[in-house]
Amino acid sequence: MARPRPLEFEKKKIVAENRRARFDYFLETFYEAGIALTGTEVKSLRFGEGSIAESYAEVKDGEVSLINANIPEFSHGNRFNHEPKRPRRLLLHEREIAKIATGIGREGMTLIPLAVYFNGRGRAKVELALAKGKKLHDKRATQQERDWKRDQQRLMRERG
Secondary structure (H helix, E strand, C coil), rough: CCCCCCCCCCCEEEEEEEECCHHHEEEEEEEEEEEEHHHHHHHHHHCCCEECCCCCEECCEEEEEEEEEEEECCCCCCCCCCCCCCCEEECCEEEHHHHHHHHHHHHCEEEEEEEEEEEECCCCEEEEEEEEEHHHHHHHHHHHHHHHHHHHHHHHHHHH
């Protein structure tokens, strides 16, 4: 019998995080995927370098790829160094890829990376989310809600 998946993924060392994603998108379904990396890419990530701020993922020919993620060249990697913005293959089960493909097929849905991290076993992972873009008025509502929660906390501390 298969073990149930944890709701929160086990993140030991977060390398890169897309902090703007929660503000710009309504996040619906979360996935954890492995990344097919070369040796110098892993070394760069272990040094804490890398960015997924402008990146996204796409499904093509039954495979999911991480596009536009920047992992800078390793400083001590000679001729075996990698290309910083190359597309990287993500490792998912076929069922998950099928679910993602149908989700992206819906209008306005996209697959965005939220974080790149190393799990407890030392494997590089990406947390992905199926998301729908927010309109300007939705972003304003999110900002108002955040401000109100901050004021609530301040009032509770003062009256205490």
